[in-house]
Amino acid sequence: MSNPLAPFYYSEETVRRFLNWPLVIEAVESALRAVVAMSGSTPNEPFVNQPVRSFTSSREPGQVLLTMPAFVGNYKLTSAGSGGDAANIPRSTLACKLVTSFSSNPQREPPLPSINANILLFSLETGELTTIMAGTDITTWRTVAASLVATKHLYFRRFGPRAEREREITVAIIGCGVQGQMHASAFCSQFKVKQLNLYNRTIAKAQRLSEQLQQTPGFASQTKITVCNSPGEAVQGSDVICVATYSKEPLVYAADLRPAGCVHINAVGAGETHYSEVADNVYGLAQIYVDSNANAQSELIGLAAPITAELGSVIKHGTYPAESAVTIFQSMGMASEDACVAQAVQDAILSSGRLPNV
Numbered sequence: 001m002s003n004p005l006a007p008f009y010y011s012e013e014t015v016r017r018f019l020n021w022p023l024v025i026e027a028v029e030s031a032l033r034a035v036v037a038m039s040g041s042t043p044n045e046p047f048v049n050q051p052v053r054s055f056t057s058s059r060e061p062g063q064v065l066l067t068m069p070a071f072v073g074n075y076k077l078t079s080a081g082s083g084g085d086a087a088n089i090p091r092s093t094l095a096c097k098l099v100t101s102f103s104s105n106p107q108r109e110p111p112l113p114s115i116n117a118n119i120l121l122f123s124l125e126t127g128e129l130t131t132i133m134a135g136t137d138i139t140t141w142r143t144v145a146a147s148l149v150a151t152k153h154l155y156f157r158r159f160g161p162r163a164e165r166e167r168e169i170t171v172a173i174i175g176c177g178v179q180g181q182m183h184a185s186a187f188c189s190q191f192k193v194k195q196l197n198l199y200n201r202t203i204a205k206a207q208r209l210s211e212q213l214q215q216t217p218g219f220a221s222q223t224k225i226t227v228c229n230s231p232g233e234a235v236q237g238s239d240v241i242c243v244a245t246y247s248k249e250p251l252v253y254a255a256d257l258r259p260a261g262c263v264h265i266n267a268v269g270a271g272e273t274h275y276s277e278v279a280d281n282v283y284g285l286a287q288i289y290v291d292s293n294a295n296a297q298s299e300l301i302g303l304a305a306p307i308t309a310e311l312g313s314v315i316k317h318g319t320y321p322a323e324s325a326v327t328i329f330q331s332m333g334m335a336s337e338d339a340c341v342a343q344a345v346q347d348a349i350l351s352s353g354r355l356p357n358v
């Protein structure tokens, strides 16, 4: 019998109301942990089936469609409205994100985001499509959450179990587009940022972000913001660097890093390759962590140095880097992150009593 109901649709506006850092961070951490285990490796453990995603080039260079399927099994969500006993019941989610990256969209009149996404959720009983969820904001939030989680485990935890709450840091944001803007505000709200260095190729965008942050209610008044004239200026003296651009040329060089090391880089952007924003001489001296080894094998061909580990295994086993290390979290983005966040958002929407298709 065919599905008598059309799939539920949740718009970007509805999704946005239910996005918050505890929900997104928990879901992303679940995905990062689950990806370390393959299907059936340990009974009742969270696991992921995540085939390598496909990239379909469109008409012009810089225009691409990605298909990102994932099944995440046996994971738990506590902060998504499934509190009480329900929080202890393992969840499973079958999903596929369809996302386009059209890097010249911000130059259109009116401007559009470069990244546009939708996430499809399927019935585990019948395989029918149950939900279509707008996924552009989820993509931004879950990518920033992955950088936050990476920074907590690869940088702060070098200094002890509560360092992410106690230690003051200087943060550089290279690229103040959608990702850079969200990284800047999230890092300032989740960590103690004493100095925020902003760099953008078009400097006016960095200046605008600086003004917006300072006008944001609750923005940490202890954070000093500097708009920098070059990526090197932003990087110098920074503890944590987030780079999120479409640059095909390196923006972060070893000579600009603090000589004593003790630096963490979230390399988020995808220009020519995923690793084009960071110079080979940084990869040469760094420990490199990825979200998924399987994705790295197909998407990081030509990377200048070996991969140390998946971030999920550091979270699971507490194998933190040495204090003086230079670490890179090479963030490619995973379908399982989208699946877990979309599931958490749907749980939160349903437990709020809100009707779908609005």
Ligand SMILES: NC(=O)C1=CN([C@@H]2O[C@H](COP(=O)(O)OP(=O)(O)OC[C@H]3O[C@@H](n4cnc5c(N)ncnc54)[C@H](OP(=O)(O)O)[C@@H]3O)[C@@H](O)[C@H]2O)C=CC1
Pocket: 101, 103, 106, 113, 114, 115, 139, 140, 143, 175, 176, 177, 178, 179, 180, 200, 201, 202, 205, 244, 245, 246, 247, 248, 249, 267, 268, 269, 270, 271, 331, 332, 333, 334
């Ligand atoms: N790892 C992941 O999971 C994800 C990665 N991404 C990637 O993150 C990156 C940023 O995405 P998003 O913020 O949405 O995109 P936006 O279009 O909003 O921002 C792009 C930014 O890149 C800058 N830029 C573009 N080309 C260059 C260049 N040649 N040199 C220096 N800066 C440049 C732009 O500067 P200007 O203002 O001057 O144009 C702008 O600041 C992209 O590569 C995207 O594919 C996105 C989603 C998920």
Ligand SMILES: O=C(O)C1=NCCCC1
Pocket: 066, 099, 100, 101, 115, 139, 270, 332, 333, 334
């Ligand atoms: O994971 C994603 O979503 C993306 N990753 C790379 C660039 C486009 C979107």
